[in-house]
Amino acid sequence: MKKDFYLMRYALIIRRLEKSPATYKQLKNYLLNSFEFQDAGIKEYSIRTLQRDLLEIDKLFGLTVSNRRNGDNCYYIESRPEMEIDEYNQKLLETYQMGNALNVSHSHSDAIFFDNRKPGGLNHIYNLFFAIRNLRISKFHYYNYQTRKITPRKVHPLALKESRDRWYLIAVDRKDKKLKSFGLDRISNLSVTEAMYVNEYDYNFREYFKNAFGVMKLEDQSPEKIVIECSRQQGEYIMGFPLHHSQKVVGKIDKNIVFEFFLHPTYDFLQEILSYGKEVKVLEPQSLINEIKVHLMESMKNYF
Structure with a gap:
């Protein structure tokens, strides 16, 4: 089985079990008969692969699948994370599903068309995500559309947010200690330093952006x-x-x-x-x- 197909399997398994409990045979038939498996040319799915997939689904998405209810040998979703995290996981799964579908169908460029307009700054996402997870002070130059000036910034990166097909870094500016958003498309000369900052912030960004439309100063x-x-x-x-x-x-x-x-x-x-x-x-x-x-x-x- 193709190693780069695992995220699609997870999405399909979750989709099937959200409808109703299913035996291994029912899950296997569902997967093998899916268009995704057919396009990938996959013709087998073992019980051992299912068991590994269920463990990974639990680790990645906090969604526990069991098969011990009433001794009927059916797999079912036993528990799932709190609603906000579950909604996030669902969006993540949808993204994985689309990404894997496009990877499977990469040769069908005459059937799937993308908008030629692409958001800038996506090359910064991994480095900034690393900085956020590891509490690393980051430096970059930032272009301001209003002043039309480029200024050096040193920040404590806290989160990344997507809005209207653009990505933003949410960070505390060390110059004035204020929380700000920086468009990734206007960041240049990014450097994630070895220096760490003390995470003394108690921002709950899920709550902070709950009633937001965009990333303006709320x-x-x-x-x-x-x-x-x-x-x-x-x-x-x-x-x-x-x-x-x-x-x-x-x-x-x-x-x-x-x-x-x-x-x-x-x-x-x-x-x-x-x-x-x-x-x-x-x-x-x-x-x-x-x-x-x-x-x-x-x-x-x-x-x-």
Whole structure:
């Protein structure tokens, strides 16, 4: 069996067991009949491989699979991590699944097409991840779009965050001891030093970004209820790919769909709303409505 196929196996096993308990034979048939296994040309799956896979699934994703319930010899998901971690693991699995599917189908470049626009700075991710895990002080040069200047930075790297297809480093700047976000595409001359910093920070980033849209300075404003009205067609797109986990449908106006969110009304969110043009209208809060009016008026000046 191909060694680089293990992540796909884990994803398929979890997908099958989330439907219902299954015997080894049922799991084996499910895997061998999957399109993923067929594309990879895999025609066998032993009980020993299953047992190894279940141990790795437990270690990687904190998801315990057992086969001792009522003596029926069926494998089933016995326990899983807390909800937030489980959601993270699910996204990780989906990423693995797509990545492995593309590796299997690498010869079918006429069937799968990628956007030519790629985020910058991805070459920094591994080094920064290493720095975060090992509490290493890091140095780099950073370009500021507003001042159009490049400045040297020395930081305590704490986390990496993806937002709207861009990656950001969340770190404490040693110059002023403030928590900041740095776009990886604007980082150059990165150096992970041998010096370690004392991890005296108690940031809970899951909680910190819980009501966030983007990575703007969240301390500047509090999260609040935001209500928008969308055309039926645009609303269905937003239901299919939610803007935020707090999103919920709260009603209809004529044929339009009304959504409610609870988040920080950041500039990133304002930009997202503006990108939908006439298809989306903000109903509340008034402060966001006023801000959008100002932006629209300024935009109009560009065409007169």
